[in-house]
Amino acid sequence: MPDRLYLEQFGNVHALPILHYRMEFAHLVREAFDTVKPDCIALELPQTLEQQFLRGVRRLPEISVLAYHVAAQSVFLIIEPADPLIEGARLALERQIPLHLVDIDLDSYPSHPEQLPDSYSVQRIGLEPFYREVAKLYRGIPPGEEDLRRERGMAYRLRQLSQQHERVLFICGMAHLERIRRDFDAPQAQPLTRTHREGITIFNLHPECCHEVLAEYPFLSALYETRRSPLPPEPAPGGPSLRKSFNAFELILGGKQSIPEEEALAESVQRSAHRIGPEGELPDRQKIMLRLFLEAARHYRQETGDKVHFWQKRAFFRFARNYALLSRMLLPDLFQMLAAARGCLDDNFAYAFFRLAAHSPWQKETSDIPTLRLSAAELWSATKRIRFRPREQVRAKGLSRLKMMNRKKEKRPGDWLEGFDDPYICSFPPEDLNIEEYGRNLKRIGARQLSEEASKSEPFSSSLLDGIDMRETLRNIHEGKIYVRENKRLKSGVGCVVVILDEDKEGTKYPYCMTWLGEHAQESDMAFYATPPTDNIVGPGISRCEYGGFLLSYPPRRMVDVWHDPDYRYALGKAEHLLMAALDYSLEKDVVYAAAKPPRSFLKQHAARLGKRIIYLPLGSLSPVALKKLRAFHILYGRDKRDIAKDYIW
Template sequence: MSRDPFGVAAWPWQRRGARVLPVVHGRLETARAVRAHLDALRPEAVVVEVPSALARPFLDAVARLPAISALRIGVPGSDPRWLLVEPTDGVVEAARWALEHDARVVCADLFDPDYPDHAEPLPDPAAIPEIGLAAWTRAILEARGPDEAGARDLRRETAIARAIDRERAAGRTTVAVVGLAHVPGVLEARAEAGVVPLPPARPPRDVAVLAVDTDCLVEILAEPPFVADAWERARDACESGGSRIPDPLGRPALFYELVRRAAERVEARGGSPPKLAERRVLHRFATRLALLRGRLCPDLYELVVAARGAVDDAFAKELVEVAGAWPHAAEDATAVRLSAADLGRDARLVRLRPRIDRLSGRRGLRQALARLGEMLEDRPSGICSHLPEDVVVEDLGARVRALGGRRAARGGARSVPFVASLLDGLDARETLRRWLVDGRPWVREERAVRAAVGAVVVIWDEDAGEPPRFPWCQVWHGEHVYESDMAFYATDPAAGVLAPGIHQAEYGGFLMIWPPWRLGDVWHDPAYAIARDRAERLIVAGLDYARAPLVALVAPRPPRAGLRALARRLGRRIVHVPLGTLPPDLLRRVRRFHVLADKRLRPIAAHLIDPP
C-alpha cells in the first residue's frame, strides 16, 4: 500500500490554488480520499457538485446522517426525481465534514433534471489504496483523452469553476469535490467566457427530505449497509480523538468480516456455520466472478452468488441480512421505500431459498398464523415432524443401506498367488508388494458376501464438548410401516422459531432402524453406559436393535476399536462410510429439519417451509 495513497502531500489537479478532488459517487475509497484531504488541509470553503437550487434540503439531509434520507424533487410535467444522500459518497462526505467543522459549503452545480445518466466503465476503485488516488485518476484521464464536452457539461463545469474562483478571490482556502468525469472541464473552464446557451432548466418544486426505509437500503445504496456502517464507525473513531481515519476499511478485509459475521449469526441461531474449506471456496469463487467483470474485489451480489454455490441458500440469505442491517435508523413513520429503478440504477436478481417475505400477499395464511395460538391450546396432539423432510431422510437411509451393503461386499475379496487362473484379475498392488520375496504374480478373487444393513447411523458432529451444542435428545417412532424409528441429538429448536409452533433445528447425529415401533429410550438406557458420548450411544443402540448383521455408520472418522469388538461379540459388523463420500448438498438438506407443535400445523408449514 502507498504511504500516501490519497495524494494529500502533493495534489496535481488544482484551480487557482484550490484542490479539485475526483469522486466516484457512492464508492467508499473516494470518500476516504476526500476525508483525508479535508483533514489535512482544513479548508475554509468546500465546493461540492450539488445543484445550488437544492442546497438547503441537501444540507438538511446531510445533517441527518447517519440516518439516511432522500430528496424527492418535483419537476413540472415529469415524474419526481430522487437524490439519495449516501454516507459513502465523496460529495456527501465533503459537505458533512464542512458542517461538522464550521466550514462554508458551496453547492455550485446547476439543476438539470433532464441530464442523461452516464454508465462509463471505470477501473475498480478498490485499487486506490494500493496505487494511489493520483495515479488511478491520471490513468483514467489519459485513457479517456481529450473529449468534447456537451453543452450541458460545459454549463455545469463552468458554474462549478466560477464558484471556486469566487471563494479563492475572497481569500478562502478551498477544496472542490466533483465527479471524476468533470475534473478536466472544471480545471479548464474559463470563468469569463460564455457557453452554448440552453433552454432554461425547469426549477425544482416541492422538494422534500424524506427518511428512507432501512429494509430497502441493501438494494439502493452503492455500498452495502455493512460497508457504510464500517465507514460510520471509522468516522466516529476519528472524531472522538483519532488523528485520521483508521484503516480496517480495505474492501477485502470488510468482506471477510461480513462472511465471518454471517457465520457467527448462523451459529448463534443454533445452525452449523460453513466450514473453513467452504469459506475459502466462497472467497475464491467471488473473487473470480469479480475478475470476470474486470474488477479486483467482489461486490455484494457476487458474494451472495458465491455463498449460494459454496455453502447453500440459507447461508446466502444470512449474508444478505447481515450486509443489509443498518443500526442508525431514525424512527419515522413517513419513511419511504425506494427501489433501484426509482434512482435509475441497475439491479441484479438473486433467488434464494428459503425465500424472504414468503407471506406477502397471502391473506388467508396470515390469518391462519394469527390463530395458531388458539389452535395449539385446543387439544394439542404432541410434536411431530414435517412430512417432506421425512421423505428426504428415508431416502438418505435407503441410499446409505445400499452403499453400506456394497462396501461390505467389497470386503469379501482376497488375493491369492497365481496358479492356473487369473480369477477376477491381477492384483497389481499385492504383486509389487511381494515381488522381491515371492517373485510370483498375485490375483484377486471376489467372494460374494450377502448381508443386509439393519441400522443406519449418521454423525455430523460428535459434540463431546461442554456445554453441548446439540442438547436436544429425542426418540421418534415411525408413523407408518414404511417409516423408520429414529433417535437423534440436535440443536435446541426453541432457538429457531419460524412461526408459533413451528421451529427449526439441526441434527448433530441420528440413528434409523427397521422395522419401526421397536426403538426404546436409548438416551437413558443404562445398558449403553459403555458409550463415551452421544454419537457412540447411537452406534451402540444400532448394534443392539439391528435385526441384520450390518450397521452402516456415516461419520467423519471410523469407530474406535472397542466398538468394533462389541460388534463382533454381538454378531454384528460396523461398515464405515466416510461422511465426505455423500453429496454435501444432500447432507446439508437432511441436516436442517423442522419440528411442529401439532399435526394440524402441517398444512400451514407447507407454505412456510421450502421443500428440502
C-alpha cells in the same frame, strides 16, 4: 491514512479529485479536511439546488432524494452518506464554515458510459497514481460542449472564492479537474446560467428501495455512517437473535417477548463496525464483505439450523472474486455477491445475505417529508435482476414463493408457547419418510462396499466371469493380458445404521438425547442426540432441532432407552454410545457406521465378540446436500400438531 491522500493545488485552491458515490473517496474528503483545514468548501453541484440539498444533508443518516423535472423528464439526486460531495457538505455544516456549490445548472447533460478502475485500488496504491491513470484516460476522450461550459463556470467561481478565502477545499470529479485547473489561470467571463429552478422537491427514500438505488449497498453505507462518529459499545455476544426460544420461567410469565427483526440487523451493523479496523481509519471493503458474510451466516443458522461450512465460505469468495474479475473490477458488487451466495450455498442463505445487505438502520417508511419509491430502472440505464427460488414451489400454476420470506409470526407475544401443554411428543411424518429412505440407501451403499471388497480380478482364461475389468486391464497393459472381474455377493444383510454428523466431544452442543419407537411396521426405532427443542420455536407446539447423530434400528418396537442403559457405560461420547447400541440391537451381522472418523479398534473388537461387523462410511463420501436436508427435524407436542405443521415448517 495520510499517504493515500493527494491534492491538486492551484493558487490557494486545494482540489481533491474524486469518483462520485464511492466510500473510499468520502473518507478521503475527511482526511483532506483535516489536512488542509479550509475556511471554505466548494462542491461540484449547481447553486440552484442549494436550499433543498442542504435540507437533505441535515436529514442524514436518513437518506433523501432531490427531484425536479426537465423537459418532461425526472431528474433525481440521491443524498446518501458514502458520497464524497455529501461528506464535504456535512463537514461544512458540522464545522460551521462556508459552503459553496460552484457548478452551473444545465437543462440537458449527456450520459457518459465510462469504464473506470475499481475505487478499492485507492486503498492499496493511494490516490495519486490512481488519479494519474484516470486523467490519462480522459485526455484521450474529447470533452463535450456541456462539459466545457461547466468547467469554465466552476473555474470562474473558484477564482472568486480564492480572492475571498485563504484556503479553499474543492471537491470535484476526476473527469473535470485537469481542465478546471487550466481554465483557472486563464481569464474567464461570468458564465450565463440559470440562477433559479422551480419545482425542486425533497423526498424520503422508501427503505425497500435502498438496495436498488444507492450506489453503495446499504450495509456498507451503514458501516461508514456508524464509524463517522465515536463508535458505540460493541454488542455483547448472545444479543438479539432471529431464533425464538423459551424456558420454564417464560412459560409462567406468559412467553418470551418477540424481538423485532430490525433490532437484530442493527446489532449486526454495530458489531461489524467494531471489527473492520481501528476507529478513524478507512474501512477495508474486503473486511466489510467478510463481516457481511459472517453475520448473514449467523442469521442463516439461527433461522434454519444449518451451518455454513468452510468449503462453502471458500467457494463463495472465490466465485465472487472471479465474477468481479470478469467485469474488470477488483471486488464484487451486491448483485455478484448475491449470485455467489445463491450458487455456492442456497436460496435461503442468499435471502439472509440480501436482507442484511439491504438494511439501513435509520431509514423508515414514514418521515417528516413525503416518502418516494424509486426503482433502479428509473435511475440507471442498465439493470440486472436476480430471483430467489424456494425449495418447494406452490402447486398452483404460475405461483411460487419462498416460505422463509413468508413465514408465519406470532399474533401476540407468547402465542406459540400455548401449544406446548401436551405431554406427548411425536415427529413430522414427511421427515420420517426422508430419514427412513436415507437409512435404506446407506444400507445399499454398505452392502455394495462389502461386495466390492470381496470381489477379485484375474487374467482371462476360460470364462469372462462378471465382465472385463477395464481398470485392471489398463493397469497391466504391458503384460498383454485381459483381466476379468468376479463380483462376490454379500450373503448377510445390513442391520442398524448409525450416522454421526457431529461427535459433540464437549457434550454441550447437542444435549438433548432421546429414544423414539416406530409407530408402525414400516418405521424404525430411533435413538438420537440433538439441540434442545426449547432453542428454536417455529410454531404453536412445534420445535425445530438439529441432529448431532442418530441410530436407526429395524424392526421397530424393540429398543429401550439406550441413553440410560448401563451396558454402554464404556462408551466414550455419544457417537460410541449409539454404535454400541446398534451392535446390540442389530439382527443382521453388519452395521453401517457413517462418521467423519472411523471407530476405535476397541469397538471393532467388541463387534467381533458379538459376531457383528462394522461397515465404516466416511462422512465426506456422502452427499452434503442430502445430509443437510436430514440434519434439521421438528418435534411436535401432540398429534394434533401434525394437521398444522405444514404451515410452519419450511
